[in-house]
Every structure is written in structure tokens, then in C-alpha cells.
Amino acid sequence: xxxxxxxxxxxxxxxxxxxxxxxxxxxxxxxxxxxxxxxxxxxxxxxxxxxxxxxxxxxxxxxxxxxxxxxxxxxxxxxxxxxxxxxxxxxxxxxxxxxxxxxxxxxxxxxxxxxxxxxxxxxxxxxxxxxxxxxxxxxxxxxxxxxxxxxxxxxxxxxxxxxxxxxxxxxxxxxxxxxxxxxxxxxxxxxxxxxxxxxxxxxxxxxxxxxxxxxxxxxxxxxxxxxxxxxxxxxxxxxxxxxxxxxxxxxxxxxxxxxxxxxxxxxxxxxxxxxxxxxxxxxxxxxxxxxxxxxxxxxxxxxxxxxxxxxxxxxxxxxxxxxxxxxxxxxxxxxxxxxxxxxxxxxxxxxxxxxxxxxxxxxxxxxxxxxxxxxxxxxxxxxxxxxxxxxxxxxxxxxxxxxxxxxxxxxxxxxxxxxxxxxxxxxxxxxxxxxxxxxxxxxxxxxxxxxxxxxxxxxxxxxxxxxxxxxxxxxxxxxxxxxxxxxxxxxxxxxxxxxxxxxxxxxxxxxxxxxxxxxxxxxxxxxxx
Numbered sequence: 001x002x003x004x005x006x007x008x009x010x011x012x013x014x015x016x017x018x019x020x021x022x023x024x025x026x027x028x029x030x031x032x033x034x035x036x037x038x039x040x041x042x043x044x045x046x047x048x049x050x051x052x053x054x055x056x057x058x059x060x061x062x063x064x065x066x067x068x069x070x071x072x073x074x075x076x077x078x079x080x081x082x083x084x085x086x087x088x089x090x091x092x093x094x095x096x097x098x099x100x101x102x103x104x105x106x107x108x109x110x111x112x113x114x115x116x117x118x119x120x121x122x123x124x125x126x127x128x129x130x131x132x133x134x135x136x137x138x139x140x141x142x143x144x145x146x147x148x149x150x151x152x153x154x155x156x157x158x159x160x161x162x163x164x165x166x167x168x169x170x171x172x173x174x175x176x177x178x179x180x181x182x183x184x185x186x187x188x189x190x191x192x193x194x195x196x197x198x199x200x201x202x203x204x205x206x207x208x209x210x211x212x213x214x215x216x217x218x219x220x221x222x223x224x225x226x227x228x229x230x231x232x233x234x235x236x237x238x239x240x241x242x243x244x245x246x247x248x249x250x251x252x253x254x255x256x257x258x259x260x261x262x263x264x265x266x267x268x269x270x271x272x273x274x275x276x277x278x279x280x281x282x283x284x285x286x287x288x289x290x291x292x293x294x295x296x297x298x299x300x301x302x303x304x305x306x307x308x309x310x311x312x313x314x315x316x317x318x319x320x321x322x323x324x325x326x327x328x329x330x331x332x333x334x335x336x337x338x339x340x341x342x343x344x345x346x347x348x349x350x351x352x353x354x355x356x357x358x359x360x361x362x363x364x365x366x367x368x369x370x371x372x373x374x375x376x377x378x379x380x381x382x383x384x385x386x387x388x389x390x391x392x393x394x395x396x397x398x399x400x401x402x403x404x405x406x407x408x409x410x411x412x413x414x415x416x417x418x419x420x421x422x423x424x425x426x427x428x429x430x431x432x433x434x435x436x437x438x439x440x441x442x443x444x445x446x447x448x449x450x451x452x453x454x455x456x457x458x459x460x461x462x463x464x465x466x467x468x469x470x471x472x473x474x475x476x477x478x479x480x481x482x483x484x485x486x487x488x489x490x491x492x493x494x495x496x497x498x499x500x501x502x503x504x505x506x507x508x509x510x511x512x513x514x515x516x517x518x519x520x521x522x523x524x525x526x527x528x529x
Contacts, residue, residue: 397430
């Protein structure tokens with residue numbers, strides 16, 4: 001076997017083995033670039049800020065609430081209604097346990113950005129759940145999920161590199177799309193979706209492996225620092241965020257945050273303040289950090305630091321940061337894209353969707369070629385039916401399941417216990433039904449018919465989301481378009497666009513199947529004559 005043929009074999013089987021999990025990771029990970037927007041749609045009870053934020057009036061209410069509910073908190077964090085998340089959110093973290101070393105738990109409450117009143121939205125995991133599922137999956141321990149997703153990412157990296165090696169006409173084929181040839185059109189789609197966003201795919205795969213390196217590459221730090229407490233000390237030394245000041249244990253009153261807000265607003269060069277963070281509130285060594293979004297660099301925020309007792313501003317002392325942490329932070333910023341503006345975030349999203357198209361088209365192409373081989377040789381190809389059923393049940397079934405997640409958000413009773421968890425259960429129940437439909441239905445009809453049925457269902461169910469939203473909430477298209485709320489309007493419009501995409505795909509597939517069956521019908525008529 002030649003070198004190129006061996007690499008082709010490697011590319012084929014690494015791609016197939018990780019195909020369905022990588023598709024899941026690309027789809028859910030891509031939604032993470034709009035997790036705040038998705039969460040906003042899934043909590044329609046939260047009022048949107050209708051005027052400029054009145055810090056002088058609303059901040060004292062936030063301070064009073066935090067003092068009442070969390071007088072001994074280790075951290076306060078106030079998220080202001082600016083940018084992608086127009087909510088007024090209070091966060092507080094309990095004290096860490098010195099005996100076990102466990103960090104405190106974070107809690108949060110959302111406020112009306114116009115009145116400061118507490119708002120109780122529906123229980124939902126929102127867009128954050130979809131984002132987290134791309135690396136922690138669900139219904140399993142986090143450590144096991146990290147091993148599984150890291151293995152899939154490694155298969156992805158091998159597939160990308162081997163694909164570049166075997167692709168001899170990469171630039172010529174980049175401009176080719178032969179849509180009337182079934183196997184060639186899928187190959188052209190596979191090449192196009194893989195080559196066009198190739199730098200993104202390499203970056204997102206490699207950075208994902210780096211972010212999970214303490215799971216899959218643990219042998220390296222263990223060999224250098226030892227296991228147990230030694231490796232934890234090494235991690236804290238090189239990777240933990242440093243404290244600006246350690247708590248002294250001496251009680252002291254917290255300065256009025258509205259005063260610091262106004263001072264920072266004057267120094268922010270017109271950028272709206274996006275957060276206030278308080279470390280060690282009520283302690284003489286407390287620190288208040290006031291920050292705003294920046295549009296350059298990989299760091300999304302620019303903070304100013306103040307003494308929490310007297311409000312004096314000071315410059316944070318420079319701390320030596322290890323090269324390992326600098327590199328790790330850079331990979332994390334690139335992978336998560338938190339620094340990205342709207343256009344770059346859309347580019348991240350569509351590049352991730354292109355990754356899903358790439359692995360999906362590879363799975364379909366494998367099934368098509370094995371089916372052609374089976375017809376030509378008259379031999380049964382082992383695993384062909386399994387792959388075909390997994391293809392349709394995953395590539396169409398997963399989007400249907402995510403649509404059911406959104407519909408469950410609107411239809412489940414608001415008072416249902418564990419409502420947020422039940423939204424997730426609806427997602428996986430719907431996906432299981434789609435997989436069962438693909439396996440059971442394919443025993444009676446061909447897989448093309450199964451594809452058509454699920455594509456039709458996907459088109460209907462995505463089109464139903466804006467309709468159900470209009471019936472069950474006040475943030476429907478008629479309202480959001482009238483008031484120019486393009487974040488909420490874009491969600492419904494995107495659902496309609498997905499319905500159109502699945503509908504067109506079903507129409508094309510049905511028309512193609514009809515054209516292919518015409519000669520057979522003509523031959524059958526002649527035979528009867």
C-alpha cells in the first residue's frame with residue numbers, strides 16, 4: 001500500500017469513527033457563540049432596558065440586596081444591561097471551605113433594568129447548556145466527558161491533517177461543485193466545507209485539546225511535579241488567577257458603588273460600563289473592579305481598580321505570568337471568541353456550522369460509496385445500514401431535538417419542578433425518537449425515504465417555533481420587529497430560515513429521487529406492453 005493510500009485509509013476511518021460525536025460538538029459548540037442571545041429568548045419574562053441605565057438610583061438597590069442576602073460573601077459581581085446581555089444581574093459567591101479546599105458556590109438574581117425590582121424568570125438552562133454540552137456532554141461525569149470529547153478532537157485533528165495530505169487538487173477542487181453527480185457533489189461539498197474554514201478548524205481543534213490538556217496530557221505535569229497535592233500546587237502556581245489583595249479579616253464598610261461607577265464612566269472614553277466586581281466585600285482589603293467592553297485585542301474587558309473602603313483608585317501591580325498560562329489564556333480566548341464583535345462572531349458561528357457540514361458530508365459520502373460498491377460487487381457491506389441510520393438520525397435528528405428544546409421552553413408548565421432539566425430531557429427524548437425512527441423505519445423503506453421524512457419534520461418543527469412563541473409569549477415577531485429588537489427578532493427569523501433550508505433540502509431530495517425512478521417506470525411499462 002502506498003503512502004497516500006495509507007493516509008487515505010487513516011482519513012476515512014478516523015473521520016467515520018468520530019463523525020457523529022464531532023457533528024454534535026460542532027452544532028452545540030457553534031450555538032455557544034450566541035448563548036446569551038439564546039438565553040434571552042428562553043427567558044421572555046426578563047424586561048429589556050428601555051432607557052439609559054440610571055446607576056445613581058439602581059446601584060444602591062443592588063448593594064442593599066447583596067448586603068441582605070449575602071453579608072459574608074467572598075465576591076460580588078454586578079452585570080449591567082449593556083452589550084449582548086441586556087440584563088441587570090447580581091452574582092455572589094459564598095466563602096471557600098478551608099478544610100476541603102472547595103471554592104464557594106455562585107448564586108445570581110436578575111433585576112428589572114428600569115426599576116431595580118427582582119425578576120423571577122422561568123427555570124431554564126438556556127443557551128449555556130448547549131454550549132457546555134459540546135465538551136461536557138450530558139448524563140455522565142465531567143471527567144469521562146472530557147476524555148470522550150478530547151478523543152473526538154484528536155480524531156478531528158488527525159482527519160484534518162490527513163485530509164490536507166491526500167488532497168492533491170485542493171485549489172482546483174475548491175472552485176468545483178458538481179451537483180448532478182451524487183458522489184462527486186457530496187465530495188465537493190465535503191472539500192468546500194473543509195478547505196474554506198480550514199484555519200478555523202485547525203485553531204478550534206488544537207485549542208480545544210489544549211483547554212482539556214489536564215485530562216488527556218496529565219502524564220506530563222505528573223512526571224515533572226508529582227501527583228496529588230504536588231500537581232495541585234503546580235497548577236495553582238502557573239495557571240490560577242492571582243488575587244489582587246488577600247482578605248485581612250478586619251471588617252470595614254464598603255464604599256458606595258455608584259460613586260465608583262460614575263468615576264469609571266468618565267475614564268472609559270465613552271464605553272458603557274459593563275460590570276462591577278467586588279473582591280472581599282466588607283473587608284479592609286476589599287477591591288472594587290469596574291470594567292467595560294473593549295473592541296481590540298483578545299481580552300474582552302478593560303477594568304479599573306479601586307480600594308473598597310475609601311474608593312481610592314490604584315494601579316494593579318504587575319505580576320509575573322508564566323509563559324504556559326499566557327499561551328493557555330490565548331488559546332482559551334481564541335476558542336471561546338468572547339472578544340469577537342457581531343460580524344466576527346457570525347464568522348465563528350458559520351465556520352463551526354461548516355465543520356458540522358464537513359463531517360456530515362463525509363459520513364454520507366462513505367455510505368454512498370459503500371452502497372455503490374455493494375451494488376457493483378453484489379456483496380453485503382458490513383455496517384452500511386448502521387451508518388446510514390446513524391447519519392439520518394444524527395444529522396437531521398439532532399437539529400430536530402434542539403428545536404424540541406426550544407419548544408419545550410415555551411410549552412412546559414412554568415411551575416413544573418425541575419423545569420430546566422425537563423427541557424433538556426425533551427431534547428434527548430426527541431433525539432432518541434429520531435434515532436429509533438431511522439433504525440426502525442429503514443427496515444420497511446429505503447433510507448432516502450427516511451431522510452425525506454425527517455427533513456420534512458425538521459422543516460415543520462422549526463417553522464412552528466415562531467408560531468408557538470407568538471401564542472405563548474409577548475416577544476413574538478410582530479412585537480420585536482415593531483420595536484426594533486433585532487436580537488429577539490433574529491432568533492425567530494433564523495428559525496424560519498432553518499425551516500426553509502430543511503424544506504428545500506427535502507424538496508431537492510424528493511425531486512432527485514423522482515427523476516431517478518422515471519427510467520425504471522418507463523422500462524416497467526414497456527415490459528407490460
